[in-house]
Amino acid sequence: MPRSQDSEERELLGERLRTARRDAGLTLREAARALGVSAGTWSAVENGRTRLSAERLDAAAHLFGTTADDLRGAPAAPPRGDWRDFPPLRLAPPLAGALEAFVELGYHGATIRDVAQRAGLSVAGVYHHWPAKQDLLVALMDLTMDDLRERCGAARAEGDGPVERFTGLVECLALYHTHRRELGFIGASEMRSVEEPQRTRIAEARREVQRMVDDEVLEGCRRGLxxxxxxxEAARAVVTMCTALPQWWSPKGGFSPEVVARQYVGFALDLVRLAG
Incomplete structure (x- = not known):
């Protein structure tokens, strides 16, 4: 007898839930306990034998660091492609716990138990997918640099001439280091904690961003602009100024990221001595 469409949909959802749970570093029992169901019930859900309520699906999505739409397999919204857009940061629980612990305690001061407590997981649940604390740090560094390079490239591409490209890069750097201040803080304070060969690779990604700014200042000077x-040296001072923002900026302060970005563009233009 052929399976009903409803049965197929339950099985597909169960497979996605199982994958999301494992990616989050949770055992079946840990997920069941966090969601307030028995391990047997959650096993039935993952095997497509039990229907899941919308409320519990939302709770599972939050626990696993994803969205209900992703778990349902709904088509993703087309990317906005706007480097100024900073939606809420979604990280799998182990990475979210690591970010919080590293910001609060420092990389060397934080233990895997600290990470697990902030992630709502057991120590074994973290170690299941992340063999070492160093792996969590490198993953956060990679996430930061991949996002920052992509945004800087998009900001630069919008500009017409070196001055516009330079101001776009400065705005992007200032926005990133306020909207994503926790990631920016780790990127600035814990680079010394990254071990080789990853340190060399991540340092090159940082230099790539610096070179974008260098090139626009050099071209601006060449053109007399x-x-x-x-x-x-001026380009390095500009980048350093922006990357230091997580050291002092707070959403509870008087300036929004957008206001700070406009201020920093003005500071940067003064540093490079904009002609005219």
């Missing part, structure tokens, strides 16, 4: 006698 900027007048700094020290273009490389």
């Amino acid at each position: 900027m007048a700094t006698p020290l273009p490389r």
Whole structure:
């Protein structure tokens, strides 16, 4: 007898739930306990034998660091492609716990138990997918640099000429280090904790962002649009100024990320001595 469409949909949802749970580093029993059901019930859900309520699906999505639409297999919304858009950061629980622990305690001060407590997992649940604390740090660094490079590239591509490209890059850097201040803080404070060979690779990604700014200042000076006698040094000062934002900026302060970004564009243009 052929299976009904409802049965097929339950099985597909169960497979996605199982994959999301494992990606989050949770055992079946840990997930069941967090969601307030028995291990047998959750096993039945993952095997497509039991229907899941919308409320519990939302709870599972939150626990696993994903969305209900993703678990249902709904078509993803087309990317906005806007480097100024910063939706809420969604991380799998082990990474979210690591980010919180590293910001609060420092990489060397935080233990896997600290990470697990903040992630709502057991220590074994974290170790299931993340063999070492170093792996969590490298994953956060990679996530930061991949996102930042993509956004900087998009901001630069929008500009017409070196001044517009430079101001776009500065705005992007300032927005990133306020909207994503926790990731920016880790990126600035814990690079010394990254072990080789990952340190060299991540350092090169950082230099790639710096070179984007260097190139626009050098071109601006070549065209007589900027007048700094020290273009490389000025470019480095601009990037350092932006990456230091997580050290002091807070959403509870008086300036929004957008206001700070406009201020920093002004500071940066003064540094490179915009002509005219």
